[in-house]
Amino acid sequence: MNSDAARRRLADARLYLCTDAREQRGDLEEFLHAALRGGVDVVQLRDKTLDVARELELQDLVARVAAEHGALWAVNDRADVARLTGAPAVHMGQGDLPVPAVRTLLGPEPVLGRSTHSAEQAATADADDAVDYFCVGPLWTTPTKPGRPAVGLDLLRQVAASDPRTPWFAIGGIDVERLEAVLDAGARRVVVVRAITQAPDPERAARQLRDRLEP
Numbered sequence: 001m002n003s004d005a006a007r008r009r010l011a012d013a014r015l016y017l018c019t020d021a022r023e024q025r026g027d028l029e030e031f032l033h034a035a036l037r038g039g040v041d042v043v044q045l046r047d048k049t050l051d052v053a054r055e056l057e058l059q060d061l062v063a064r065v066a067a068e069h070g071a072l073w074a075v076n077d078r079a080d081v082a083r084l085t086g087a088p089a090v091h092m093g094q095g096d097l098p099v100p101a102v103r104t105l106l107g108p109e110p111v112l113g114r115s116t117h118s119a120e121q122a123a124t125a126d127a128d129d130a131v132d133y134f135c136v137g138p139l140w141t142t143p144t145k146p147g148r149p150a151v152g153l154d155l156l157r158q159v160a161a162s163d164p165r166t167p168w169f170a171i172g173g174i175d176v177e178r179l180e181a182v183l184d185a186g187a188r189r190v191v192v193v194r195a196i197t198q199a200p201d202p203e204r205a206a207r208q209l210r211d212r213l214e215p
């Protein structure tokens with residue numbers, strides 16, 4: 001996927017999945033197909049337990065499966081892995097490489113996402129031409145990101161009211177039961193981990209979320 005296609009795919013994206021490598025279950029490929037059939041638009045392998053050789057191997061798998069479904073895929077944290085795999089997207093948190101450093105290393109092509117946890121960080125991300133999307137969260141405390149305090153739906157309302165020019169996603173503790181409140185607060189795009197990774201039927205879980213988001 002070239003960079004124009006990646007940005008077009010991002011513009012349409014509503015449901016973003018971060019998944020671990022499912023090493024204990026050995027079903028990553030099957031899982032990815034199911035989630036993507038269910039309507040996931042963007043997929044990111046987020047697994048801090050992987051050594052870099054294994055991550056490179058699995059990123060190739062993610063790239064192949066995402067391409068089969070016309071989905072965008074993103075590398076988390078590591079600009080070296082993004083460069084080596086030619087990833088169309090990369091995600092950086094506040095504690096990861098700063099945006100200018102990512103652009104110095106990777107150039108203008110990859111879609112670049114940024115985590116934000118306050119109105120100020122969201123405004124900074126929105127004002128930065130080098131940032132293609134940002135995430136706001138965690139809305140609720142979540143075992144997937146221990147120690148990170150919840151920002152709550154009020155921050156989401158505040159960000160939505162600022163009418164960002166940049167695509168942005170809500171993240172943290174979102175599941176199908178909470179989705180209505182997230183949409184009511186003004187989000188149009190969501191990132192989930194457990195709502196799909198821990199679902200007994202990942203395809204159904206993804207579809208339940210995607211069907212409630214705009215086309």
Ligand SMILES: Cc1ncc(COP(=O)(O)OP(=O)(O)O)c(N)n1
Nearest residue numbers: 046076077091092093094115135191
């Ligand atoms: C899409 C997306 N949003 C947020 C994050 C979190 O990034 P970060 O704060 O750097 O935390 P880690 O994921 O690195 O633990 C993300 N990875 N993806």
Ligand SMILES: Cc1nc(C(=O)O)sc1CCOP(=O)(O)O
Nearest residue numbers: 137138142144145172173193194
């Ligand atoms: C990886 C991550 N980043 C967050 C942020 O706020 O930046 S919240 C989060 C974990 C989201 O997991 P779940 O959907 O299982 O609650």
Ligand SMILES: [Mg+2]
Nearest residue numbers: 077092093096
């Ligand atoms: Mg990070």
